[in-house]
Amino acid sequence: MSLPLAERLRPKNLDEYIGQKHLVGKNAILRRMIDAGNVSSFILWGPPGVGKTTLARIISTQLDVPFYTLSAINAGVKDVREVIDKAKSQRFFNTRSPILFIDEIHRFSKAQQDSLLGAVENGTVTLIGATTENPSFEVIRPLLSRAQVYVLKSLEKKDLLELLERAITTDIELKEKNIVLKETDALLRFSGGDARKLLNILELVINAEHGDAIEITDQIVTERLQENPSAYDKGGEMHYDIISAFIKSIRGSDPEAAIYWLARMVAGGEDPKFIARRLVISAAEDIGLANPNALLLANATFDALQKIGWPEGRIILAETTIYLASSPKSNSAYLSIDDALAMVRETGDLPVPLHLRNAPTQLMKELDYGKEYKYSHDFANNFVKQDFLPRELKGKTIWTPQANPAEAKLKEHLNRLWKDRFQ
Known part of the structure; x- marks a missing residue:
């Protein structure tokens, strides 16, 4: 029985690997580590189908080290210890550490993650974890401190088009057919940046067509997926x-x-x-x-x-x-932090006004740090008007209250203090 298309096209080396140039492109951090043959433990965080497992396998092949893999869904502490013991028995003096790849590491319990610590710390294994969830939520702090986190991105349109072209021109089965990609929008839309899903959809559509001359259009892709909804998503x-x-x-x-x-x-x-x-x-x-x-x-x-x-x-x-x-809705806080971040990127590190600076030493006091600051609680209504933004940003609007009762009350209160500053 033939392997699935996604498995047949799995890259064998970094030259065949599509996407993630920020990590494995020329002079990128992971590329430099791999080329130097000195890879430390790390966690790959990104959406499904962007090449986390593939990248781990490529690294083990290029470094020529044993590759052990566990899935957090069905592996327990016992399985982890068995792999670590096996890695110890196969490790010889001055040889590189075997790679232990753990898929969906965010599903590992605290006890399972604790069982990894010693082996990662003493170099018995080089851990490569893969997760679709933010590691800071689910990975214990001691393990995070021993493993760098690298973020993988959804594949871009040009990456997905390159993958489609590679599939129909290099795959051992598809290249024997006359496949024309007349339209690709539906393929890209349904794949959602997931390379594996894209290849699964392509294979589904091709297998449903008769003959060796196949023209793929958006209508054909949509019709085939409506007939087979479970074919393009795990478990339907x-x-x-x-x-x-x-x-x-x-x-x-x-x-x-x-x-x-x-x-x-x-x-x-x-x-x-x-x-x-x-x-x-x-x-x-x-x-x-x-x-x-x-x-x-x-x-x-x-x-x-x-x-x-x-x-x-x-x-x-x-x-x-x-x-x-x-509940009533407002995204004013969300918009305000994004606007403030854009302002910081545009204006750089503006100096903190002297009156707002801390003055823990005599020298700082002599330099007028904090000299003109007015302590709000010394004034009526616990407020006194003074400037808190850098001089260059005076008069800039960063937060705009929205039209809901709660923010209307905040706006009314602030405008009583600041004399209609907030509109």
């Missing part, structure tokens, strides 16, 4: 599409739709902590100052899930989902 659950619909339903103030998408994730076996983290982000990004209690409730939900677990945790998620979807 469109993980990223559904979480997107969930968040957009909350943002759009539709609690019924939000609960429906929540149910789809619960029924599909989604990690409840993944959902809870998205609720925390949504509370800050989409509800924000219109209802600050939303963030408190979302954070409490995340904590409660750790204590209650499943299946009762679904009730906690449902309560918070309805609350967030029903």
